[in-house]
Amino acid sequence: xxxxxxxxxxxxxxxxxxxxxxxxxxxxxxxxxxxxxxxxxxxxxxxxxxxxxxxxxxxxxxxxxxxxxxxxxxxxxxxxxxxxxxxxxxxxxxxxxxxxxxxxxxxxxxxxxxxxxxxxxxxxxxxxxxxxxxxxxxxxxxxxxxxxxxxxxxxxxxxxxxxxxxxxxxxxxxxxxxxxxxxxxxxxxxxxxxxxxxxxxxxxxxxxxxxxxxxxxxxxxxxxxxxxxxxxxxxxxxxxxxxxxxxxxxxxxxxxxxxxxxxxxxxxxxxxxxxxxxxxxxxxxxxxxxxxxxxxxxxx
Numbered sequence: 001x002x003x004x005x006x007x008x009x010x011x012x013x014x015x016x017x018x019x020x021x022x023x024x025x026x027x028x029x030x031x032x033x034x035x036x037x038x039x040x041x042x043x044x045x046x047x048x049x050x051x052x053x054x055x056x057x058x059x060x061x062x063x064x065x066x067x068x069x070x071x072x073x074x075x076x077x078x079x080x081x082x083x084x085x086x087x088x089x090x091x092x093x094x095x096x097x098x099x100x101x102x103x104x105x106x107x108x109x110x111x112x113x114x115x116x117x118x119x120x121x122x123x124x125x126x127x128x129x130x131x132x133x134x135x136x137x138x139x140x141x142x143x144x145x146x147x148x149x150x151x152x153x154x155x156x157x158x159x160x161x162x163x164x165x166x167x168x169x170x171x172x173x174x175x176x177x178x179x180x181x182x183x184x185x186x187x188x189x190x191x192x193x194x195x196x197x198x199x200x201x202x203x204x205x206x207x208x209x210x211x212x213x214x215x216x217x218x219x220x221x222x223x224x225x226x227x228x229x230x231x232x233x234x235x236x237x238x239x240x241x242x243x244x245x246x247x248x249x250x251x252x253x254x255x256x257x258x259x260x261x262x263x264x265x266x267x268x269x270x271x272x273x274x275x276x277x278x279x280x281x282x283x284x285x286x287x288x289x290x291x292x293x294x295x296x297x298x299x300x
Contacts, residue, residue: 037275040268055239057266064269072242073251077224080163088168092175097201115169123233126162134158138245151247154236162230167220178212218288225281228252251277
């Protein structure tokens with residue numbers, strides 16, 4: 001009995017230490033980002049930095065407007081989520097509710113393998129396969145245009161497609177786990193009341209697994225917002241308005257592209273770009289967590 005008490009006390013201490021380390025890490029990152037990112041807002045001006053459209057940090061008269069970069073990240077992430085989440089959710093439903101065990105045993109490891117592929121491989125495949133296809137489409141769409149600047153297929157549309165593919169395994173795996181955790185009694189009760197299998201899936205099973213699915217979507221948004229390498233390879237890297245066939249730059253690729261040689265105010269502004277990205281992710285996570293809790297309360 002005494003030995004059991006010692007083990008429980010030791011375990012409690014370990015758990016407490018781990019929790020404190022996690023909290024300390026989050027607070028340290030938050031404080032560091034604000035300390036490093038805030039000064040540029042005062043030097044450049046909040047309005048000039050967030051709503052300026054010209055990015056020319058090495059010009060004789062430097063400009064540090066990141067509005068187009070912010071819009072690109074928002075639009076690119078939002079559209080990739082709108083494309084990827086329905087595909088991921090339907091795939092999860094197929095794996096858990098529709099397909100037989102033999103087929104699921106083949107498809108499920110393939111989905112998990114997608115999650116293990118490094119992002120640079122996605123970027124390489126997008127560069128070698130997707131960009132040439134989009135370039136042919138671009139030449140067809142703007143064949144008679146005298147003003148369009150051709151990108152060779154490295155544009156916002158390519159970035160959106162790559163991001164949509166990259167978030168699939170995260171959302172699929174979380175959705176599969178959540179749907180599998182729904183008690184079979186709920187399905188049986190729905191079928192017993194006369195509902196069809198499809199009605200049971202989308203009116204009973206999926207709503208019951210909503211909490212886990214939302215968690216998967218949050219993780220997918222985090223990956224889409226935080227991806228840099230693959231996007232840097234397929235998006236072109238030009239600071240411009242985020243139209244489908246324009247070469248663009250995301251917040252993450254902005255840091256990757258210029259942090260290596262930036263100095264002085266230019267470097268401080270890049271930290272401000274990182275701060276904007278950090279705040280975006282925090283706002284999205286907090287918003288979705290609030291919606292998740294609200295949904296749980298309504299279900300109760």
